[in-house]
Amino acid sequence: MWSATDKIRLRQAERYLTAAKVLAWPAFLLILAALYMAFIYAPRERQMGEVQRIFYFHIGAAWNALGVCFLAVFIAGILYLWKKRRIWDHVGASFVEIGLAYTTINLTTGMFWARPVWNTWWPWGDPRVTLMLVLWLIYVAYMIFRSTMPDGEKKYKYCAVFGIIGFLDVPLVYVSIHIWRTIHPKVITSEGMALETPMIMALFTSMAAFTALTALLFCLRMAMRLQRTVVLERLYEETV
Amino acid sequence: MSINWYLFGGYASVWTILFLLLLYILRKQRQLTEEIRRLQDEEE
Numbered sequence: 001m002w003s004a005t006d007k008i009r010l011r012q013a014e015r016y017l018t019a020a021k022v023l024a025w026p027a028f029l030l031i032l033a034a035l036y037m038a039f040i041y042a043p044r045e046r047q048m049g050e051v052q053r054i055f056y057f058h059i060g061a062a063w064n065a066l067g068v069c070f071l072a073v074f075i076a077g078i079l080y081l082w083k084k085r086r087i088w089d090h091v092g093a094s095f096v097e098i099g100l101a102y103t104t105i106n107l108t109t110g111m112f113w114a115r116p117v118w119n120t121w122w123p124w125g126d127p128r129v130t131l132m133l134v135l136w137l138i139y140v141a142y143m144i145f146r147s148t149m150p151d152g153e154k155k156y157k158y159c160a161v162f163g164i165i166g167f168l169d170v171p172l173v174y175v176s177i178h179i180w181r182t183i184h185p186k187v188i189t190s191e192g193m194a195l196e197t198p199m200i201m202a203l204f205t206s207m208a209a210f211t212a213l214t215a216l217l218f219c220l221r222m223a224m225r226l227q228r229t230v231v232l233e234r235l236y237e238e239t240v
Numbered sequence: 241m242s243i244n245w246y247l248f249g250g251y252a253s254v255w256t257i258l259f260l261l262l263l264y265i266l267r268k269q270r271q272l273t274e275e276i277r278r279l280q281d282e283e284e
Contacts, residue, residue, distance in 0.1 A: 051244055054246070054251070104257055105257050112246045113246065113250060217261065220265045223269065224272055231279065
């Protein structure tokens with residue numbers, strides 16, 4: 001017999017899948033709009049030329065990794081330690097995976113931009129680039145740690161703590177270009193954004209597109225996690 | 241019109257990573273849905 005908890009989990013999973021289906025079209029259309037804005041609407045940058053167009057998706061990915069995913073991991077970690085509800089562990093783990101994908105996108109697009117502009121694929125002396133790599137390594141470590149621990153209260157608690165501590169690098173990544181000597185462009189300054197209006201619009205469109213995609217991926221991943229919990233528990237019962 | 245290969249590489253990396261992530265999630269999701277259906281059928 002399916003337990004009441006199983007039924008609730010499967011119902012929640014269904015709801016997440018429905019939400020993902022609803023989000024699929026807006027996300028797809030926003031991505032098309034972001035591509036149009038980045039490649040056609042936004043003007044060609046005078047000094048860097050065409051390669052500057054990488055910037056829109058580079059920042060879109062950074063915003064989603066740092067400002068959406070890892071912040072959500074931090075909040076979910078606190079909520080798990082406070083409420084001790086498994087759902088917050090699911091939320092944290094889902095956002096780590098998505099955030100890690102965005103961090104990878106941010107680092108690779110940065111490399112493709114850096115080669116023609118800075119004449120190097122990887123500037124080791126730049127604090128922001130190095131701290132972003134450290135952030136990527138922190139969450140890769142989180143994933144490895146998570147996959148090696150057996151399911152249970154202990155694992156969820158340690159992962160919550162890991163997510164909270166890992167987040168400490170996020171504000172550091174943001175302020176690094178303001179407090180250390182760096183060659184990284186300073187787009188957001190105290191006087192506002194150092195960009196032309198069409199460029200700002202293209203940037204916000206790509207940020208919105210990636211945010212919609214984050215919501216879609218999160219719903220899919222949550223549905224999967226809930227279903228996986230039910231399946232694993234059933235298979236465990238069958239073998240015991 | 242010449243192709244800027246750095247721009248191409250940058251965007252290719254974006255879509256490759258996102259496509260692989262989506263493919264992985266959808267594949268796993270389908271496996272789980274099938275597994276749940278199997279368990280439900282066994283129950284009946």
